[in-house]
Amino acid sequence: MLRAYVYGFLAFLYAPILLLPLFAFNDGTVIAFPLDGFTLRWFAELRTNAELHNALFNSLWVAAVAAALAVLLGLAAARANVRYRFPGKTPALGLIMLPLVLPEIIVATSLLVVAVRFFGWDLSLWTVVAAHVLICTPFAIAILNASFQALDPALEEAAVDLGCSRFETFRLITLPLVMPGIVAALLISFTISLDEFIIAFFLTGSEPTLPVYIWSLLRFPRQIPVVMALGTILVIISILILTLAEWNRRRGLARAGVKDSGGFL
DSSP states (O other): OHHHHHHHHHHHHHHHHHHHHHHHTBSSSSOOSSOOOBOOHHHHHHHHOHHHHHHHHHHHHHHHHHHHHHHHHHHHHHHHHHHOOOTTHHHHHHHHTGGGTSOHHHHHHHHHHIIIIISOOOOSHHHHHHHHHHHHHHHHHHHHHHHHHTSOHHHHHHHHHTTOOHHHHIIIIIHHHHHHHHHHHHHHHHHHHHHOOHHHHHHOOSSOOHHHHHHHHTTSGGGHHHHHHHHHHHHHHHHHHHHHHHHHHHHHHHHHTOOOOOOOO
């Protein structure tokens, strides 16, 4: 019964995703069976849509900046959490990880009020970057926590005893050993930012990100097959990024001699 439940749950979860490529190659504009034939014209339309290209560039830029900032903050927080003890550490870490459990609609509304009413910012890609850093940092911390826990503190202590400064120890010993975790955190944060819609919908200005642009296309029935084609490409890219992130995570644990207890895939 448990196996049947798992198979049924996976089918319910992933069957809609499997339908994406099916209708992306369908020659008709109506998303229904029977199919009208095989075509590649929806993918060809992606190449000539300038607005889509701008939205894609916006999403890639936001995801790259947000992922880099989230990993830098996550690196500092994870090291402090694993290596040091100080008053208020547990409440502070819990506050940082809070966006993992809060509904995104609540986070988006709160950030919109703070950005517009309190700071007087104009909505732009930078407000989206700030919000995505907020939601990506907890994921980066969770991944980097495991990397620092797998790192033997004796290696850093030995480097200091041999004359290295704290900065040299971090650059020459710590950083290379946790680099697989950093790469995994970067890839996961990049994917989360690239796919995020609700917060971007509230905080984007006149320059929409790709998910917001896709949402605008759904108002036009003829554009739905184009959305299917684009969604197929995004699913493939997301799977590749997650696979690469998981490979880096496992490689880092293997280098540290730690038994793998599960991961993203």
